[in-house]
Amino acid sequence: MADDMSVLTTQNLKSFYVLNIYGAKKVVKAVDKVDLEIRENEIYGIAGESGCGKTTLLKTLYGLIKPPLRLIDGKVFYVRDGQEIDIYSLSKEERRKLRWEYIAYIPQGAMSVFNPVIKLKETYRDFLDSHLTGKTKEEVFDMAREHINKLGLPVKILDAYPHQLSGGMRQRVAIALAALLKPRIIFADEPTTALDVVVQRGVIQLLKGIQEILGNTIVLVTHDMGVHANLTDRLGIMYAGKIIEEAITEEIFGNPLHPYTKYLINSLPKFGDTGSRESVPGNPPSLVSIPSGCSFHPRCPYAFAICTEQMPELFDAGNHHKVACWLIKEGKDAKDAIVS
């Protein structure tokens, strides 16, 4: 079972934005009690609506906590060479060393991260210089060329300026850059959003290729369920700062349990079927005032008494399929009670 070794675990992770506006304290609970266990050699997806805390979760996992974001509680462990490292106990310098070599982060809108006035190969050199020492300029360029070639991108782009490439190409170059130092974990935040379908396919092809070459872990955040279906091995559904369902991707799509997940999947149009599709009723909750009990209950057609009072815990519904829903936990009896 060497494949199932975990590489990233979190315990009761909480990170809130604490704002102080004219003496009035405002707390945005962006990540609230998240327990994750991400394994080696898998693509783990996180899905959810905008404003559900997906990006904040990634930032917290990466150790990018800056005010007003604060780590309230919990720990993030990376497993490196069989040893657990608590990233929030490391010094700044130690954390910096881990970045790019062990963990890499592709931020949202990565296509606009390049310096517009230097050629892309200079960006690659800047990048390599800060992590590898004692290499000549030519050696560094050769490394960059070899890397680009291996990922199936045209080598001539290294001599181009960022504005000469299309958005999709820049996005792919940014992703290739993140994989340059062979990190064990790559965090990708909405890598395909704002790209059109053909380019999107190229980006997904590249991410898949990188994962196959390096045999590492990718944590992919996007709201596009189609991308998740195509790329991820396991999927977590996030709602109002919490993971509410987690399972193998096939299981989530084949047998969604949480009413929210059901809506997410069933609302998407499919080819060859023009039957009417309903989207999730209501609006996503504000993270400043999360509803009591289960945060989905105001939008849930199956909500009953306990849902308004108590937040359900994530529990295993069999087959490693975890879900946080009273309806599932209380079993079929409760379901019958609501129907009648």
Add this chain to the structure above:
Amino acid sequence: MQKMQLFLEIKNLTKEFFLGSIISRQKITAVDNVSFNIKPTEIFTLAGESGCGKTTVARMILGFEEPTSGAILYKGRRPKKGEKVWFTQGMQTIFQNPFETFNPLRKVDCYLFETVQNYKLARDNKEAQELIDRKLKSVGLSFEEVSGRYPSEFSGGQLQRISIARSLLTAPSLLIADEPVSMVDASIRMSIVNLFKNLEEELSMSVLYITHDLATAYYMSGQIAIMFRGNIMEMGPVEKVLMNPKHPYTKLLRESIPEVDPSKKWRGEIAFSNIEHEEYLREGCKFAGRCPRTMDICKREAPKAIYVDGVLVKCHLYCSD
């Protein structure tokens, strides 16, 4: 049947842009001889990847851009200079990003009252408010929910609904929607798409839906035109074009959509364009550089439009001579 009145006729529309300085001037034909018609009560989709000229077509229809050649006939004639109000009253538009449509420092209802005032739709404030409330109700909101609030207090889906309600104020017969759902979350995207469907059915409106999302296009539209580098490559009923694509480019687009089914993962790899304007400058068929079935003739001659099985196709594969 042929006598059915065409609502909007686009005839041989062409737009050329020039790049570079006087010495190294390059001509880019962003829209190349595009013709299509929109009938009353239909949703017409214009689809293609970014940079294919679909937004330029919309901008020319709305009069933001002068066409280089060709004609746009609205209700059978060309609108004259002083007829802007008449023209825009019948044709309203919705833009891509609802967060940018509204000024964050202005209350949302200002926009609604302003439209009423500009088109002189009501005699007094009370009447205006009633009209606004009626239109907001048709998109699932109400005046009480909207009045006195700023854009930051609404979600993207709500703002897009308000934007649609605003365009409905003038009782237009055509809505031009430029990527109206691409900035809206997937979970509420369908509520906007369903709204368009209702508008078509209940108010017998036409919608020109510009998108790169073929799944929603399939779900709601009747006719579809696939654009590539300024040309319409394939055009016809959506059921035929998307379920049985003829042009290799339509096939590529169709295969690039991630299906919401993990058992249908993509296999194999596809070719990409690296530099957009190289394709624009290409002689012959613009798609020849990426097409899996390129022939010699494709590189020399631009294919003519022919009809195969009721679908317009521009591809040498279907030219018998």
